Amino acid sequence: MNAPKVTSILFVCMGNICRSPTAEGVFLAKAKAAGLLDQLIVDSAGTHLHHVGEAPDPRAQTYALKRGIDLSMQRARQVRADDFVKFDLILAMDRNNLALLEAACPLPYRQKLGLLMRYAQHNNNTEVPDPYYDGGRSFDLVLDYIEDATEGLLHDLQVESRS
Template sequence: MKTRTAILFVCMGNICRSPTAEGVFRARAQAAGLDLDIDSAGTHAYHIGNPPDARSTRHAAARGYDLSIQRARKVAAEDFERFDYLLAMDHDNLEILLRACPAQHRHKVRLFMEFASHSDSEVVPDPYYGGANGFDLVLDYIEDAADGLLAVLRKGN
């Protein structure tokens, strides 16, 4: 019997946005005293087994988040059963998740930025091909949405 709320953060390759979200959310959940099952995955198998992008790791570390133990993996069919929330970083990955998701679990699949309250973007943009400021923007958005998700979880929704 499952007792902990389980959250999966999802982007394309699981090396920039979703591992950053996992690391930020894990740190904030622990600081809030919440015992959660937190993971991340990609919709594509480009980087399976690889650590997060060095730029993501470096920018996260500058804000006190450790991504070093994470390794990329692809979303698996059993994730739709295991997780209570499957949170996509953008519309493309949301659509991929929805296409793969069994009907009885579709209510679990959402955009992560739905939980943000201070950012005006619906998505966490992919910083992979951009400059350093893109990784800081990703962290800003993720911290905002993480705080919103924590507030929802504290209320028991």
């Protein structure tokens, strides 16, 4: 019997303290519930280096914890050149960060890049809005978007692994 294929996914936002660590945490929780952790490598990073080494924003942690997701052990890092080789999927939270990834990504790896919200099943938004300068409701909204999109992503990965 063949070992299951391992898929590696990198979630990316600007500073890696709000949206992308939330996406990493939510996706890992969903993958664990589905019994798929052994088939995944999941990480998050930022396109900017402003917050490297910092824990996720306290508001992101608080709102995620209300939904049973602990982000406290994560630390921000910047996207590295080897990420384009290492990861199968590199999913940006918005078009600005996707454009920065496209500018840095070697041509042979560009097919790995995309927006997380392309996997959303119940929401038509194409981007996960940045909640950093807004209040708590924005962090709740980000969680709603990310939960929807990561459910769709997990579904697609499960379908792909069966075929």
